Amino acid sequence: GEDVEQSLFLSVREGDSSVINCTYTDSSSTYLYWYKQEPGAGLQLLTYIFSNMDMKQDQRLTVLLNKKDKHLSLRIADTQTGDSAIYFCADYYQKVTFGTGTKLQVIP
């Protein structure tokens, strides 16, 4: 079955860039998503990319997709303390499958 994997934890200093990585196994994935979850809150859609794209930029967020390697990354430029959260990547083929989540800690 499909599987989506992420590293569990990332710590960065405020103002630096954060890069959160994700790998997936389902080559039929049509969309790949990034969701943000703050403590006690729901899943907020940050951005998504079609599987036929390589890159998408949205303000401080840059998504890179390497379809050959089934690797997705989310870069957050100028990381702020308010970016501290758990970030989930997810792929879509018939249903959305979530990764394990990466906890981003931003140090002031």
Add this chain to the structure above:
Amino acid sequence: EPEVTQTPSHQVTQMGQEVILRCVPISNHLYFYWYRQILGQKVEFLVSFYNNEISEKSEIFDDQFSVERPDGSNFTLKIRSTKLEDSAMYFCASSDNRNSPLHFGNGTRLTVT
């Protein structure tokens, strides 16, 4: 911006009791979903619903679970006889078509004692 709303935000129930978790999807959305997240674990797919019937369900979604769209706005998840291991955050989501991103509610934290 329209959003998915879920009630209650926290539900405590005793083992063996029935619970109904409620969701109001975004009004023009046609596809509805339930996911759950056991504390510290992955967000897991439970069920998808379209055109008044289940489109797909996971192996977690056994006979204990059911979904319903009782009227034009609500989407409910019923757990018939709760077990301790049903304790989790339950998220409702909706989308306007099959290939659109899912929009999630803030979840209902279910605690089974």
